[in-house]
Amino acid sequence: MKLHELKNVDGAIHRKKRVGNGEGGGHGKTSGRGGKGQSARSGSSIRPGFEGGQMPLYRKLPHRGFNNYNFRTSYATVNVGDLAKLDANVSEVNAEVLSQNGLIRGGETQIKILGDGEITRAFKITATKFTASAKAKIEKAGGEAIATAPAEAAAE
Numbered sequence: 001m002k003l004h005e006l007k008n009v010d011g012a013i014h015r016k017k018r019v020g021n022g023e024g025g026g027h028g029k030t031s032g033r034g035g036k037g038q039s040a041r042s043g044s045s046i047r048p049g050f051e052g053g054q055m056p057l058y059r060k061l062p063h064r065g066f067n068n069y070n071f072r073t074s075y076a077t078v079n080v081g082d083l084a085k086l087d088a089n090v091s092e093v094n095a096e097v098l099s100q101n102g103l104i105r106g107g108e109t110q111i112k113i114l115g116d117g118e119i120t121r122a123f124k125i126t127a128t129k130f131t132a133s134a135k136a137k138i139e140k141a142g143g144e145a146i147a148t149a150p151a152e153a154a155a156e
Contacts, residue, residue, distance in 0.1 A: 076104040080134050081117015083125070094126040113138075113145070 019031035033040040049056045082103055083093060090097060099106045113125060115133030122142035130138075135145045 073110065075110045075112040075128065076108040077112050077114050078103050078127075079114045079116040080119045080137050083119055083123060084117070084121070086123075088121075091122070092124045092126075119143070 017027060017032075018025065019027040022028045030040065038044050038046070049058050051057070076098075078098060085103075086093065086097070086101055095104065095109055095111055098104045098111065099108065104111065109128075111127040112129040113127045113131065113134045115131045115135075115137055119137050119141045122144075123138065124144045124146070125138060126146045126148060128148055130145045130147055138145045
C-alpha cells in the first residue's frame, strides 16, 4: 500500500451541515438554535462554568491548599551515557556545549547529570548537580565533576 492509494473509510467524510435552508431540510427556521434567548442570538457565547446567574460550582466549593508548581526548580537532565555522543575533541562540558550538541534546550542553565549509561572518556563536566552514581562514573573514567551553586542559592 502506498500513500496515494489510501482511501477514507465509508462514513468518515460527512457533508457540511447547511442550516437555515427551509424546514424540509431538518435544520430550517431556527437553524438548530431552539427558540428565543441568549443562545439563539448571533455572536452569543457563554463562558465555561457560567450557570445562568446561579452561583457557579467553582465559586461554591472551598479552595484550600498550596501548590508548589510555580516555585519549583526544574533541571535539564543529561545521562552520563549521552556524553559519549559528543565529539572526540570535546574535553570540557558545560551548558553551552550540551545545547550546541542537542542534549539540552538552548538557554537552560540548571543541569543535572544522571548516572544512566557508561562513560569511557575523561571529561571535565560543569553542571548544577550530579547524582552519586554519575559522579562516580565520571571520576572512574578519569574525568572531573564540578557542581556549581544553583542560581537561587547564590543570590541569597
